[in-house]
Amino acid sequence: MKKTKKTIKKPVKKAIKKPVKKVQEDGKTVNIFLSGVGGQGTILASNILAEVFFKAGYDIKKSEVHGMAQRGGDVTTHFRFGKKVYSPLIKYGDVDFLLSFEFLEALRYINWIKPTGKILINKQEIYPPAVNLGMAQYPGGVEEIFKKFFKENVYVINGQEIARNLGNVQAANVVLIGAFSNFFPEVKEEQWIEAIKGLLAPKLHDLNVRAFTEGRKAL
Amino acid sequence: MKIFYSKKYRAESHYGGNMKEMMQGNSAIARGAWEAGVKIATAYPGTPSSEILQEIASNYPEIYAEWSPNEKVAVEVASGAAIAGARAMASMKHVGLNVASDPFMTLAYTGIKGGLVILVADDPNAYSSQNEQDSRNWARFGKAPMLEPADAQECKDFIKIAFEISERFDTPVLVRTETRVAHTDSPVVLEERKESPTPLGLDRKDAPKYTMVPINVRVRRKIVEERMKKLEAYADTFKYNTMEINSREIGVITSGVSYLYTKEVFPQYSYLKLGMVWPLPKKTIANFYKKVKKVIVVEELDPFLETEIKALGYKAFHGKDLIPNMYELSPEIVEKSLKGKAYKPPKVRVKQDDLPKRPPNMCAGCSHRPLFYALKKLGAFVFGDIGCYTLGTAPPLQAVHTTICMGASIGGAHGAMKALGSDGLGKVCAVIGDSTFLHGGVGPLMDVVYNKGNSTTIILDNRITGMTGHQDHPGTGFTVRMEPTHAIDYEELGKALGVKSIRKIYPYNIQQTMEVVKEEMEKDEPSLIICENSPCIMLRRAKPMEKFAHPVYTINKEKCRGCKMCLEIGCPAISWEEEEGMSVDGHKRKGTVFINKDMCVGCEVCAQICKFEAIIPGTK
Incomplete structure (x- = not known):
């Protein structure tokens, strides 16, 4: 088939590349889905992912839905990286990695x-209003359901507990990113830490770097 | 939300020349405005457009930025700046352009001097809106060009070119985004700011151009049509109307994010991607029809392109016969629609309908909760408005009974009272947030007084624009750049409008709230009730928790009878634990409630509802 272009394409400027081994050798787009509950820090987690893979020279699309309220609703991020990424949304059924901050929000996807696919779930249950009111049941055995379908590709860690031991439960999201980073052995630890430092104020560096390394060891 | 870069990183990238940065569509729009030499940026917050002005205010000191009280004012301010020769941009959500449509429709006649861009962000699927209208229709209706970017890089590029088009053709230009463009981060190449070539200044000799009295209107009316002809010719040369020829069999005409979805699932097709969705490039479309056998039109929401293409005499092989005309598109919806039975959905492992939903909820400690509980107890019919308090319509409170548009609560309640006569007394009220009241509620309240109404208006003053993520407004005492400024006093304003019966309530006191609201609803005269000391629980600067006597409340398990009364307020910190047993005073119970310490802020609302003194102060 002949390929013609009617109009001049804008010049594509390449990002400053870091010497890093390609995560995906075949150039296919990698789809990461993050899910959780508002207030759990999923946005910082997805920003760390974006920083790491953007700095590694990939095209990126990271898409979030901002719900109506500040808190309490479900929060999802579609994060995609590859040579050239088109859609901001992952196609239903095409998720390579699920990082979920809460059991029910894992099961939903x-x-x-x-x-x-590989799955990392944070060991936490946050009841939605219908469950609080006793009008619905919180699903049980989520870990087992996942293991039934995905066998050894399912990992569950307790992010809050690890973060609490470090002195701040708020860092649970970075603990999870630490654990999740094991799914990408081609990316060096320093690249993750550099991204975390780049996104957070200096006074938060120490805690979050420790949270990351503890999470990385937890898997 | 947005990427919070450390200050150092920001500064480097801001002035660092042609480097690449990850940016949300909205940040790229702000950046594009800065690079285009914009001097004036105005907006009223609205999802998914709110971040644009915040970005401008925090990162680009060269631009004057303001939160206008509403979108109409925003466009008027921007247009004045443009008439004075400056490049100006007003940004808003889709329904905001309805409010601003009055100046917009006539600005298309007057034209401008400095570039004027109106950024309008659609919300397909109505994630955070009262409707999902397709703003492309405004371009055709208003006879102004419209650009539609697909990703962050295009957001920046299109804003810049929009200013060039605006000045070259002497017209306001619409740039349309939607949720997945506005809130998607992707790489953007940064460039430097270039000041606008247009000189600043006003000239009284230009009056006929800007004074739309009939004699001048008729002159400008013709110019509008001539301009559209010129813009049509320009559209055929517009470099962001791009053609990719792959398949000779099937070609897709599309734009914006719909292009990205379709390209993702059908990379083998040919594409005509329209960067300018109005006016359409007629010759380019004709050319595309020559190159491919069958054309499919893929677009989100209305059949806007399809209708126009068909009107040009072409056939669409497929379009809205397969692609849904409502809700947002996605890669699988495009694939499923076009493949039909050939589409194989992925295996269903767990049925999603069985899982409990997680709708957004008012925060623990929110001042709207006790007010809605009081209104529910009074059995009032509540005319609602646009804001977090719309959530009061959800169970278990179910205390908001209408939500139409910004400011509609007050007029609605007034109209209902006029219809019901004395039967309505004691049964109806309007609730409206502080920002919404200043946006569109002052006029309707004036109407209530002027036309001898008797409705009750309650201002839910939480000291901020809440739902869109805390933006200042004329009632907060701060500008967008946090400079202290005059804060409107709602009581004085109510007096000036002629309201005689003005009361203040502390909504966290349920009993007092019920008494005051009941009295005012029964009065045969206009009433205004203002919630005070009730800032948004997330608004740290207002120290919202300081007024509470205890940091947290807890359940006395011995006294709890499991009556579930406290669950009636729908507080996310309170949950039900099923376990048969007995309270210490011998009452059988099916379970008890539990208060989540991490979430509870000690607002005491649940403790006022408990009849058995089972909710008591606790320690964090």
Whole structure:
């Protein structure tokens, strides 16, 4: 097929590349789905991912829905990186990695994951209003359901507990990113830490770097 | 939200020349405005557009930025700046352009001097809106060009080119985004700011151009049509109307984010991606039809392009016969729609309908909660408005009974009272937030007094624009850049409008709130009730928790009878634990409630509801 272009394409300027081994050798887009509850810090987590893979020279699309309220609703991020990324949204059923901050919010997206997908879930249950009111049941055995379908590709850690031991439960999101970083062995630890430092105020560096390294060891 | 870069990183990237940065669409729009030499930026917050002005205010000191009281004012201020020769941008959500449509429709006649761009952000699927209207229709209706970017890089590029088009063709230019463009981060190449070539200044000789009295209107009316002809010709040369020829069989005409979804699932098709969605490039479309056998039009919401293409005499192989005309598109919706039965959905592992939903809820400690509880107890029909308090319509409170548009609560309650006569007394009220009241509620309140109404208006003053993420407004005492300024006194304003019966309530006191609201609803005269000492619980600078006597409340498990009364307020910090048993005074119970210490802020609302003194102060 002949390829013609009617108009002049704008010049594409390449990002400053760091010497890093390609995470995806075949140039395919990698789809990461993050889910949690408002206030859990999913946005910082997805920003760290974006920093790391952007600095590594990839095209990126990171898309969030901002709900109506400040807190309490479900929060999701579609994060995609690759040579050239088109859609800001991951196609249903095409998720390579699920990082979920809460059991129910993990289960909500179980159908989105590829059969070969890898899953990291934070061991936390946050009851939605219907459960609080005793009008609905919080689903039990979420970890087992995931293991039934994804076998050894399911990991569960207690982010709050690790963060609390470090002195601040707020750092649970970075603990999770630490654990999640093991899914990308090609990315060096320093690259993650550099991204975390780049996104946070200096006074928060120490706590969050420790949270990251503890999380990285937890898996 | 947005990427919070450390200050150092920001500064480097801000002045660092042609480097690349990850940016949200909205940040890229702000950056584009800065690079284009914009001098004046105005906005009223609205999802998904709010971050644009915040970005400008925090990062680009060269631009004067203001939160205007509403979108109409925002466009008027920007237009004045443009008439004085400056480049100006007003940004708003889709329904904001309805409010601003009055100046917009006539500015298309007058034209401008400095560039004028109106940024309008649509919300397909109505994630945070009262409707999902397609703003492209405004371009056709208003006879102004409209650009539609697909990602952050295009957001920046299109804003810059929009200013060039505006000045070259002497017209306001609309730039349309939508949620997935506005709130998606992707790499953007940064460039330097270039000041606008247009000189500043006003000239009284220009009066016929800007004074739309009939004799001048008729002159300008013709110019509008001539300009549209010129813009049509320009559209055929517009470099962001791009053609990619792959398949000779099937070609897709599309724009914005719809292009990205379609390209993702059908990379083999040919594409005509329109960067300018109005006016359409007729020759380019004709050319595309020559290159491919069948054309499919893929667009979100209305069949805007399809209708116009068909009107040009072309056939669409497919369009809205397959692609839904409501809600947002996504890669799988495009794939499913076009493939039909050939689409194989992924395996369903767990049925999602069985899982409990997680709708947004008012925060623990929110001052709206006790007020809505009081209104529910009074059995009032509540005319609601636009803001966090719309959430009062959800169970278990179910205390908001209408939500139409900004400011509609007051007029609605007034109209209902006129219809019901004395039967309505004691049964109806309007609730409206502080920002919404200043946006569109002052006029309706004036109407209530002027036309001898008797409705009750309650201002839910939480000292900020809450739902969109804390933006200042004329009632907060701060500008967008946090400079102290005059704060409107709602009581004085009410007096000036002629309201005689003005009361203040502390909504956290449920009993007193019920008494005052009841009295005012029963009065046969206009009433204004102002919530005081009730700032948004998330607004740290107002120290919202300081007024509470105890940091947290807890359940006395011995006294709890499991009556579930405290669950009636729908506080996210209170949950139900099923376990059969007995209270210490011998009452059988099916369970008890539990208060989450991490969430509870000690607002005492639940403790006022408990009849058995089972909710008591606790320690963090």
